[in-house]
Amino acid sequence: MNRAVEPEALAPLPRAYFQRDALVVARALVGTRLVVMPPSNGPADRGRGSVPRVARIVETEAYRGPRDLACHARVGLTKRTRTLYGPPGHAYVFLIYGMYDCFNVVSFAEGKGHAVLVRAVEPVVGLPDATSTAGPGRLTRALEITRADDAVDLVSGGRIFIAARDRRPRIAVSARVGVAYAGAWADRPWRFFDRDSAHVSRPPARSIGRPTAVRA
DNA sequence: CATATGATTCCA
């Protein structure tokens, strides 16, 4: 799409935005813009060639702590889940299936183990329109987000941040993807996506009626 | 130490 956007006009959402239940944050994040500066190659390239990439978030999923058996927090506080159990507003990036990095945003409060998985984005600035960004493993590859970015603060103006949406998308809801092992938790309608985006990971994914009122 | 598997994607 590559609509004109002034990167200078994009400001990080504040900490308070992420200090809410992941279910609330997941829904709110659809339509916001993910801004990523290219990885630094060291002091050599300081000051040149650093064009930020901007992508609109069009699909998310909420993972709600230890009781949610689809959430990594189910195993408690370990080396891997340290970031997930950390303060909200930070990135939780993990490796899945030995080959893909998944980007999440820690939510709610420290110790809660809540996070929102970003499953698809659409290119806005700095990425060719044809870039494949539908799917959690694809968007991280396109934006060059890796486990090196795990635990980075998304609120303090670093390499990665999230900017407010400029319009309200029509949101559809469905069950989360790839969590069949979680039993009844797999059926919870905790996946949110932009009904009008062509960049959702599983196109006409079955929507579960109107967006349900978010309940804690 | 050994083993099983996953918040995926791509190919046959």
Place this chain on the structure above:
DNA sequence: GGAATCATATGA
């Protein structure tokens, strides 16, 4: 349907 590919979790 099955492979690729490895960090993490779990149990011996």
